[in-house]
Amino acid sequence: MQPETCDLAIVGCGLAGGLVALAMARHRPDLRVIAIERGEILGGDHVWSFFASDLPERGDALVAPAVAARWDGYEVHFPGRSRDLAAPYRSITSRKLDSAVRAALPAGCIISGVEATAVTPASVTLADGRTIAAGGVIDARGAHALPHMAGGWQKFMGQTLRLAAPHGLERPVVMDARVEQMDGYRFVYCLPFSPTEIFVEDTYYSDTPALDLPLLRRRIADYAARQGWQVESAAYEEAGVLPVIAAGDFAAFWRAGSGGAARAGTRAALVHPLTSYSLPDAVRFALHLTTLDNLSGSSLERASHAWAAQHWRDGRFYRMLTRMLFGAARPEARWRVLERFYGLPEPLIERFYAGRSTLADKLRVLAGKPPVPVSAAMASLIGRGRPLADLGAGLGGGAA
Secondary structure (H helix, E strand, O other): OOOEEEEEEEEOOOHHHHHHHHHHHHHOOOOOEEEEEOOOOOOOOOEEEEEHHHOOOOHHHHHHHHEEEEEEEEEEEEOOEEEEEEEEEEEEEHHHHHHHHHHHOOOOOEEEOOOEEEEEOOEEEEOOOOEEEEEEEEEOOOOOOHHHEEEEEEEEEEEEEEEOOOOOOOOOEEEEOOOOOOOOEEEEEEEEEEOOEEEEEEEEEEOOOOOOHHHHHHHHHHHHHHOOOOEEEEEEEEEEEEEEEEEEOHHHHHHOOOOOOEEOHHHHOOOOOOOOOOHHHHHHHHHHHOOOOOOOHHHHHHHHHHHHHHHHHHOHHHHHHHHHHHHOOOHHHOHHHHHHHOOOOHHHHHHHHOOOOOHHHHHHHHOOOOOOOHHHHHHHHHOOOEEOOOOOHHHHHOOO
8 A cells, every 4th residue: 555645744633733734734835734633523522712812923813713712801710809801712622623624724634533553753654554654743642651740630521501591601710719629629610602501611620630520510510500500401521631740851751752753732741831721832833833944754853842842941930830739738728829829910810821921920929928838838849749640642632
């Protein structure tokens, strides 16, 4: 069987891989790009959300075809503080991403429903026996080699609820921590997609990755009932576990990569260490790739390593905060850290989520009376955090 050929093969067409495909189609239409995804739907079953301020120049135009909903601002709620914030908020869904990528790439350039069994810098072997010969390959199949990292987990279950009457929310509730605190810092997240359709997610910053799905379904139903919502059906459901990174051996993490191909997304640790957000970094890296003159396999690997290594260095401050959140605050009291954070100036909050905190921002975050015991905070800075188990490729679908 003759191998199929292309200039660039993208293995794993979730959020990171899909954005690379969109960026190449938009800015490098001269290249033949093939996207490979083991699932039938590109991106699987996910909702990815972000602030408009997260995006770099050209980023808004890149993600626009995949955006399912837009809002002018959002809310947060804690036991001692509620706040309306003005930052525009956006959500991407897997189905919108799937449609956008399929519309952007020529016919025959998307291979879905087939797993990649071997990946090298210049080739991809598929489970059905086909081989793709590529000028370069990008591996975007999700998190890998997590035992070289330490920290905790952001885990969640979300459902899109169809209601018998309007829910009354005009803007997203990004954090509602006025719920019983258990299994770490718990909050509920709500996206009002229409007056009678709302996505409700039960989220935890936890020490363990375990998810009890029947229990989380009951908690979502209980939350809806407390809001007075009459649920007719759950139209959609997703669950996920994302790493919250406190420390790690980046060199060992990179060496453990399979096949020596270039990497993107969570497979390159391109996530915000504390929030687990991956979309801003996925957009920045996808746009960066379009500027490269040499897209050969070896050159791409060097470029992705250099980019990821710089991102790792830039994340030192956020990893320190992760150690403080997980190491200094009692699990049931972690909400106090976030409540204090949301009392800070809104531009600082926007830069924090975008991973662009200034020196002044960092000093402001650390200033004042800490919401955790000082002795525990100091001890947490010395530690590394719990080792992260490797949950495999399914972990890397993206971060809300």
